[in-house]
Amino acid sequence: MIIRPHSSLPITLLLLSSLVSAQFNCHVNVNSLNFNLTKLAGEHAATRTRITPPSTMDDTLRFDLCADLKPQEGVAEADQCASGTRACFTKVNKKDGQSDRVVAVIPLVQSSSLNPRSTALSSPKGLALIFQGPSYPSLPSESPIPQYLNLTLLCAETASGPTFLSYNGSMVDVEWSHPAGCGVGDSSGGSEDENKGGEKKERVGSGIGWFFLVLLLAIIAYFALGAYYNYTTYGASGVDLIPHRDFWQEVPYMARDVISHLCSSVRPRRASARGGYIAV
Numbered sequence: 001m002i003i004r005p006h007s008s009l010p011i012t013l014l015l016l017s018s019l020v021s022a023q024f025n026c027h028v029n030v031n032s033l034n035f036n037l038t039k040l041a042g043e044h045a046a047t048r049t050r051i052t053p054p055s056t057m058d059d060t061l062r063f064d065l066c067a068d069l070k071p072q073e074g075v076a077e078a079d080q081c082a083s084g085t086r087a088c089f090t091k092v093n094k095k096d097g098q099s100d101r102v103v104a105v106i107p108l109v110q111s112s113s114l115n116p117r118s119t120a121l122s123s124p125k126g127l128a129l130i131f132q133g134p135s136y137p138s139l140p141s142e143s144p145i146p147q148y149l150n151l152t153l154l155c156a157e158t159a160s161g162p163t164f165l166s167y168n169g170s171m172v173d174v175e176w177s178h179p180a181g182c183g184v185g186d187s188s189g190g191s192e193d194e195n196k197g198g199e200k201k202e203r204v205g206s207g208i209g210w211f212f213l214v215l216l217l218a219i220i221a222y223f224a225l226g227a228y229y230n231y232t233t234y235g236a237s238g239v240d241l242i243p244h245r246d247f248w249q250e251v252p253y254m255a256r257d258v259i260s261h262l263c264s265s266v267r268p269r270r271a272s273a274r275g276g277y278i279a280v
């Protein structure tokens, strides 16, 4: 009889999933909350306009958390982020009667170094993601300034568009209300009931696994210790090593009796058919 402990499967899956979530792949697991960000896939943009007479300045963040941005058509290559960028921040200056002028292009998230600092927010509920991009040149006398994207996903029933909050020369703050910001708990204290149900089922399953594992170990221990006892005490060998051998030899007959008794309660008990084999 081979019993595979059912419990090792969930443990393996758990180890595997924590390895996978170490690399950002549109799924974030933090504080035992799972955030499935695939609902946020696709290109999005958040813009703020600053009035800077005699012109206006459009600060725009284009981003796609789950894939690299596609090159923008009709925009010169120097006026957009290189390939392999997932979040690109641009400042575009607009002036009446003149064509738009891209004055800054700042990559904030690159797929080669995707490793956001993620924090689960409790009030309001949500997820804070901070990505670091390459440094951007500053004044000639100073060293380049590290650039960050601070994306705050707020848990909401309905999705709104992302909102550009601010840029202070180093960090772009974007806020987004979206159902994807509502984490799904994978332990008690989580939020979604259906998930808890699945979890409970798994726990019961692994409990059964443990029960059979312990039972198997007990059986093995019983036979091993019994054989050892028979060997040391009686110098037994071969079949005689089996502890309580007489009893175990009777087991098939007893099982047959029980089955035949159950199957045909009409017929008389068949115990006698064995012809007094019972060893007392």
Ligand SMILES: *[C@@H]1O[C@H](CO)[C@@H](O)[C@H](O)[C@H]1NC(C)=O
Residues within 6 Å of the ligand: 027, 036, 037, 038, 039
């Ligand atoms: C995340 O959501 C997408 C659809 O929204 C689904 O196809 C995918 O299986 C989900 N991933 C996980 C790990 O739940």
Ligand SMILES: *[C@@H]1O[C@H](CO)[C@@H](O)[C@H](O)[C@H]1NC(C)=O
Residues within 6 Å of the ligand: 130, 150, 151, 152, 165, 171, 173, 174, 175
């Ligand atoms: C990120 O932006 C939020 C506002 O959306 C702000 O409350 C938070 O402090 C910012 N995080 C950092 C590290 O600046």
Ligand SMILES: *[C@@H]1O[C@H](CO)[C@@H](O)[C@H](O)[C@H]1NC(C)=O
Residues within 6 Å of the ligand: 168, 169, 170, 171
């Ligand atoms: C911009 O804001 C971030 C977070 O609030 C802060 O850590 C950083 O020092 C600020 N940078 C500048 C240049 O003010």
